[in-house]
Amino acid sequence: MPTYEYxxxxxGHRFEKFQAMKDxxxxxxxxxxxxxxxxxxxxAGILFRGAGFYATDYRSAGYRKAARADKSGESTKAAPAAGSAAKGDTTKSKAG
Ligand SMILES: [Zn+2]
Incomplete structure (x- = not known):
């Protein structure tokens, strides 16, 4: 027996009613x-559509590394994402 929503x-009162189809x-x-x-x-059911449950998977690689390094805090040998901010801005072109 389905549940109907009214x-x-x-x-504006909203409620659900448990009814038979023939009702x-x-x-x-x-x-x-x-x-x-x-x-x-x-x-329920229609509300869950479109949620991004698997959208956070691709960035887990770098994230995990950082999390681990942060946790142990003993050996900071591995260089953390170098070059992100150091990337130069040498693309200044002269306006002609
Ligand atoms: Zn009413």
Whole structure:
């Protein structure tokens, strides 16, 4: 049996109703007796779409290294990402 979601057009009251398919959709808001509308989708599931769960994977390589070095704090032999800020700006062209 699916769960239907309704929203009141009058007071904005939102609620879910557990109904059988053959049951008729509700018409009235239990709170203000106003007109309600059934929302598409119904229940959970549609809200989770589009979340970026796997978007943080590509940067884990460098991140892990840094985290590890920070944790031990004993041997700082490995040079941390050199050249990021030191990269020169020698591309100054003369305006002709
Ligand atoms: Zn209402």
């Amino acid at each position: 929203e009141c057009r009058r007071c 008729r959709p509700l018409q009235r808001c239990p709170r203000c007796r106003g007109k309600i509308e059934r929302l598409p989708g119904g229940g």
